[in-house]
Amino acid sequence: MIAETVCSAVAAAGLGIAAITAYRKRFLAAARTAAYSLVPLGLVMTGVVDWLADTAFSPTAWAGFGVLGVSWLLFATTRAVERRRGGTRKERKEARAAGRPEAVAPSASAPSLGSGSRPATGPATAPRADAGDDFSDIEAILKKHGI
Secondary structure, X not given: OHHHHHHHHHHHHHHHHHHHXXXXXXXXXXXXXXXXXXXXXXXXXXXXXXXXXXXXXXXXXXXXXXXXXHHHHHHHHHHHHHHHHOOOHHHHHHHHHOOOOOOOOOOOOOOOOOOOOOOOOOOOOOOOOOOOOOHHHHHHHHHHOOO
């Protein structure tokens, strides 16, 4: 009974704030405020507030929330591991069967997505032994693209 009264008061206050906001010619913000303020009233009218009040004092419901939390934690962990490994086992097996490597080293000369539709225009240059002249690599890339 108290929860329904509080939700109704919050809805009425929100609609009042929305009316003031609309009076100030901020109609988009007023509509958004009215939408947010109608949510508690809708929850009271559908009976969700009564269900939540009954659930808050039920140990079985809290155990159910715990089980849902563990389920979510397992799901998130498996997704994180799957992303770190590079896909599902089936996807990795198909990639190996197609002859594509799972990962390419950062210093590899071939692109990781395979050869493109355009053939190389010039001979590949050997990597330089000195790391002091970094601009020559950039110049070579720009010349390759005609810039």
